[in-house]
Amino acid sequence: MSNTKDEVRGCIDLGSSYFRLLVVRGRFCVGGGTSPVFRPECVEIRGKSSLHPGGVELLSHHESRRYIGWGDYLQKDGKIPGWKIDAAGDALVELEKEAVVLGCDSLYIVATNTVRMAANSTEIIERFGERTERPVSILTFTGEAALGLTGAATLVDRSGEILFADPGGTSTEIASSRGGRIDRCSRYPYGTHSVRSMIVRQVSGAISAEEFLSLSRRTVRELKYRFDACLQDSDPAGFEHSLLPEGLESPTILFTGGTAVSLAVILGSMKRKSPAFTELAGVTRGDLSLISRRLAGLFSRGRQKDLPLAAERVELIIPGLILVRALMDHLGIDSYNAVTRDLRWGVILSGGRMPGGYCVNE
Secondary structure, eight states: TTTTTEEEEEEEOSSEEEEEEEEEEEEEEOOSOOOOOOOOOOOOOOSSEEEETTTTEEEEEEEEEEEEGGGGGGTSSSSHHHHHHHHHHHHHHHHHHHHHTTTEEEEEEOOHHHHOOOOTTHHHHHHHHOSSSEEEEEEEHHHHHHHHHHHHGSSSSSSEEEEEEEEEESSSSEEETTTTTTEEEESSSOOHHHHHHHHHHOOOOOOOOHOOOOOOOOHHHHHHHHHHHHOOBBBOOOOOOOSSSSOOOSSSSEEEEOHHHHHHHHHHHTTTTTSSSEEEEEEEEEHHHHHHHHHHHHHHOOOOGGGGSHHHHHHHHHHHHHHHHHHHHHHTTTTEESSSHHHHEEEEEEETTTTTBTTTTT
16 A cells, blocks of 8 residues: 555546536555556555556545536637636536535646637636636647546456547547557547537428438438548647557447437436446447437427436437447447546546646647
8 A cells, every 4th residue: 555645636527518527535556657548556455445447446436517518619600609608617616616625635627629629719718717726738639538548448457459439529539559558549520519510400390200210310321421531630649540440359449428428328228227327338239229219209209308318418419329320330330338437537547647749738
């Protein structure tokens, strides 16, 4: 235990749909380098507490969130309006106070694609600076993907090959790792908000279940084409934009984010699984087809409130389903594991020490 330290660490993720707080109480590995990518196990704990392979003996954790939904504005003129920035600032302050009440020793605030791509990104950060004294780190897509993989992989065996995807609100990040070392990161400029815009252009008024399914299939094909047509890209860390990385024959496939988790929750509710989904659940193409038919029936009858989701998440579940199905077609996979752990876990495990190329505003 000489290499560990009891701490309470937290992270606020300023996402496209939600601002989300995670506070972790545990015994963290101290020392051992500055990279957040897969710290080695440093202690062996027996008993009720479990040692997760990210370098922390987890004692407890707390999560909270506030719906913002400002990712929609990237589909309009790309600029976040002032009143929405004020509302987002209020949510940030509320979550920060919540973390302090929980005794958080170290709190990290990270922003992802909406802030990164907003036309008035500088204004957003400046106005947040008037509300909090803590710095806001704007993650690059590489930082977002790598930290997301790091967090999600605390639930699985890291010794083999892992393929990670985060189908988010305004972008989708993909990363892969071998033997605990991340080797590829990719980004696609499509998320649930952009897919919703694609659907709205094709619908006027209520539609039947059959029309719903037909629309979904058409949109999946169009989105897959867009995924496939993405041009080669690069980032300061040197990772290249690519399809499924060469050489990955049978990786552990992890999908995280609100959409992946919501679909797993719906699936568990439909199949009345016991125990209910908590942190990790397998999802297949057949499962998504089942969910699609379920959604078609509910939405055509105006009974979408029957879904076990918050109202704002219900509005995004159809675009999210289409996004995930197109991503699976693009990657050529038949199943994945939905995980609740995400970049917040990666940020917390990093102890706030970000490698070069992980932040826009380093």
